[in-house]
Amino acid sequence: MTVTDVPIATPSPVLAAARRRGRGLAPVLPALALIVVVFVIPVLALLLRSVLEPEPGLQNYAAFFASTTYLKVLGNTFLVAGTVTVATVLLGFPVAWFLAIAPSFWSRLLFAIVILSMWTNLLARTYAWMVLLQRTGIINRTLMEIGLISEPLPLINNLVGVTIGMTYIMLPFMILPLHATIRSIDPAIFQAASLCGASRFQAFTRVMLPLTASGIAAGALMVFVMSLGYFITPALLGGTSNMMLAELIAQLVQSLLDWGLAGAAALVLLVITLAIYMVQLRFFGFGQARG
Amino acid sequence: MTFLEISNISKTFGKVAAVNDVSLEITQGEFVTFLGPSGSGKSTTLYMIAGFFEPTAGDVRLEGRSILAEPSNKRNIGMVFQRYTLFPHLSVAENVAFPLRVRRRPAGEIARKVEEMLALVRLESFADRMPAQLSGGQQQRVALARALAYNPPLLLMDEPLSALDKKLREEIQDEIRRIHRQTGVTILYVTHDQEEALSLSDRIALFNQGRIEQLGKGRELYDAPRTRFVADFIGHSNFIDCAITRSEGGSADIVLPDGGTLNGISLHGAAVAGARAGLMIRPDRLRFSPLGEGAEPGIDAVLTDATFIGETYHVVLATGWGASVNVRIPASRIRPQDLTMGTHVRLHWEAGDARLFGQ
Numbered sequence: 231m232t233v234t235d236v237p238i239a240t241p242s243p244v245l246a247a248a249r250r251r252g253r254g255l256a257p258v259l260p261a262l263a264l265i266v267v268v269f270v271i272p273v274l275a276l277l278l279r280s281v282l283e284p285e286p287g288l289q290n291y292a293a294f295f296a297s298t299t300y301l302k303v304l305g306n307t308f309l310v311a312g313t314v315t316v317a318t319v320l321l322g323f324p325v326a327w328f329l330a331i332a333p334s335f336w337s338r339l340l341f342a343i344v345i346l347s348m349w350t351n352l353l354a355r356t357y358a359w360m361v362l363l364q365r366t367g368i369i370n371r372t373l374m375e376i377g378l379i380s381e382p383l384p385l386i387n388n389l390v391g392v393t394i395g396m397t398y399i400m401l402p403f404m405i406l407p408l409h410a411t412i413r414s415i416d417p418a419i420f421q422a423a424s425l426c427g428a429s430r431f432q433a434f435t436r437v438m439l440p441l442t443a444s445g446i447a448a449g450a451l452m453v454f455v456m457s458l459g460y461f462i463t464p465a466l467l468g469g470t471s472n473m474m475l476a477e478l479i480a481q482l483v484q485s486l487l488d489w490g491l492a493g494a495a496a497l498v499l500l501v502i503t504l505a506i507y508m509v510q511l512r513f514f515g516f517g518q519a520r521g
Numbered sequence: 522m523t524f525l526e527i528s529n530i531s532k533t534f535g536k537v538a539a540v541n542d543v544s545l546e547i548t549q550g551e552f553v554t555f556l557g558p559s560g561s562g563k564s565t566t567l568y569m570i571a572g573f574f575e576p577t578a579g580d581v582r583l584e585g586r587s588i589l590a591e592p593s594n595k596r597n598i599g600m601v602f603q604r605y606t607l608f609p610h611l612s613v614a615e616n617v618a619f620p621l622r623v624r625r626r627p628a629g630e631i632a633r634k635v636e637e638m639l640a641l642v643r644l645e646s647f648a649d650r651m652p653a654q655l656s657g658g659q660q661q662r663v664a665l666a667r668a669l670a671y672n673p674p675l676l677l678m679d680e681p682l683s684a685l686d687k688k689l690r691e692e693i694q695d696e697i698r699r700i701h702r703q704t705g706v707t708i709l710y711v712t713h714d715q716e717e718a719l720s721l722s723d724r725i726a727l728f729n730q731g732r733i734e735q736l737g738k739g740r741e742l743y744d745a746p747r748t749r750f751v752a753d754f755i756g757h758s759n760f761i762d763c764a765i766t767r768s769e770g771g772s773a774d775i776v777l778p779d780g781g782t783l784n785g786i787s788l789h790g791a792a793v794a795g796a797r798a799g800l801m802i803r804p805d806r807l808r809f810s811p812l813g814e815g816a817e818p819g820i821d822a823v824l825t826d827a828t829f830i831g832e833t834y835h836v837v838l839a840t841g842w843g844a845s846v847n848v849r850i851p852a853s854r855i856r857p858q859d860l861t862m863g864t865h866v867r868l869h870w871e872a873g874d875a876r877l878f879g880q
Contacts, residue, residue, distance in 0.1 A: 416604055416605075416606065418602050418604050418606045419606050419608065419609075421571075421573055421593070421600075421602070421606070422600070422602060422606035422608075422664075422667075423608070423619075424572075424592070424593045424594045425571060425572075425593050425594070425596070425598060425599070425600045425668075426594075426619055426620035426623065426667065426668075426671075427594050427595075427597070427620050427623045427624055427671065428594055428619075428620075428623045429594055429623070432623045436619070436622075436623070437608055437610075440610040441608075441609065441610055
């Protein structure tokens with residue numbers, strides 16, 4: 231194998247001809263139609279309502295940014311998404327590394343656990359955390375019995391609970407892309423680094439981190455963006471005083487019937503998400519593992 | 522003075538002894554090759570010196586000091602790997618600078634050294650390229666520059682050319698020889714390719730089943746193999762089955778399958794009268810003459826095939842009991858009309874060219 235034969239996508243004449251005739255698009259149409267009907271149109275409708283209700287103008291956006299309550303919700307959202315992202319990187323990296331280097335029995339077992347946990351019903355997993363985290367839950371009882379604390383820790387109905395629950399739920403979305411990146415690195419490179427005189431720490435910072443940066447970025451983007459708009463876990467594990475943006479939107483629509491303000495909040499979330507995605511594209515291409 | 526001393530090292534994986542009681546002394550500036558088939562323990566031995574495997578028993582001393590307690594990043598040993606191990610995110614110059622950077626050398630020294638090393642491997646103009654933009658041969662030359670950048674007293678090379686094609690291999694072999702001469706670094710080189718071993722090394726350690734079967738200059742291994750394995754692995758050999766009728770000191774008398782006898786052949790390995798043995802003669806040491814010209818000792822045979830392969834003829838003969846024997850004869854020493862199929866001839870050789878190996 232030579233290193234020069236990097237696969238270059240050569241345009242296939244057959245495909246190109248099909249594309250000219252517009253036939254290539256036909257199989258995509260059903261899915262495209264579905265996306266337009268259930269995603270694009272409702273989102274556009276919501277965004278329109280944000281500038282049309284109760285009367286045309288930007289008053290909904292002005293209200294959103296003028297309210298300290300709403301800005302605090304925005305802050306909470308970023309705080310939780312950021313903390314969850316950092317926590318999944320720190321917790322996921324060792325797991326992804328182990329998956330890549332462990333003997334096949336152990337790596338398959340761990341892989342199965344990660345995937346199974348992703349496949350388990352989200353509500354079931356979140357309720358399980360409620361059981362674990364509540365005042366009389368297993369965690370608090372255990373800590374009190376071994377005498378570490380005298381009063382139950384407030385682990386639920388606040389951002390701590392939301393962060394713990396979401397970190398757990400987001401972990402696979404960090405582990406999977408990171409694992410793909412780490413697995414593409416030849417372990418002999420680390421032997422070479424060691425013989426070159428690099429300590430474990432130097433091998434990590436000078437070789438491992440740069441080579442896995444694209445995987446970390448891909449995982450972090452996925453986790454951060456998903457966390458920004460997450461609803462179920464914050465709704466169940468969070469409190470009413472410290473909401474996240476998705477909860478606020480739901481409340482505005484369901485309880486206050488304020489579609490205009492809800493649309494404004496949704497657009498703010500969408501713009502922020504797109505901005506982060508653009509930054510990611512700028513620095514890491516499409517977030518693919520380096521080849 | 523002994524520079525590198527490997528004493529009685531062994532390595533077992535589970536119940537398998539990958540390396541079994543290997544000892545070796547190497548002097549400074551020497552080029553020693555570990556040669557052997559795959560799984561013979563040659564790479565495992567190298568990896569123990571590098572610090573990637575811990576020996577089950579034994580010691581490795583470099584300049585009189587045991588290095589086994591040190592992790593590989595403290596051993597100050599250079600190594601070129603079989604696979605391409607350049608850091609893909611660093612340019613050629615940054616790769617060569619890497620070992621100096623982690624040693625926190627001053628920037629001026631690093632720049633000078635990188636320039637010097639790239640000149641050594643003749644890749645000055647590639648300093649800013651990324652590894653992915655280099656051919657396999659160029660990558661291995663950069664790896665060599667990186668491994669020598671910190672002036673290691675010892676350079677390990679683990680089949681560095683096995684991923685390259687033949688022409689490129691020969692080119693880089695010349696480079697390695699030149700760099701060895703130029704730097705005087707002590708080199709331990711692992712390969713399964715005997716031509717590579719013969720053309721590069723001062724001495725060859727031939728590995729078989731975790732042990733060093735024979736250690737010596739390439740010519741010694743070829744001319745005076747001590748075991749049948751060595752005779753078989755280095756160069757081509759004919760082994761003619763026979764039985765020992767008398768053995769005394771280092772020599773024996775034998776009887777061939779057709780009842781013919783040969784006396785006083787040098788014997789290697791324990792063998793008593795009655796034991797089976799192999800009579801080894803190199804194809805280039807065998808001659809044959811028309812029957813009746815009275816060359817002794819000899820074996821009667823029939824010419825069955827002759828191929829001109831440039832410079833030499835490769836001739837195949839069949840003995841009376843059906844064994845086939847290969848002979849190589851320089852084209853200048855034989856006329857094509859003497860190579861008629863079916864001709865009855867007598868195979869003969871100089872007394873010193875036949876060796877007997879007990880089985």
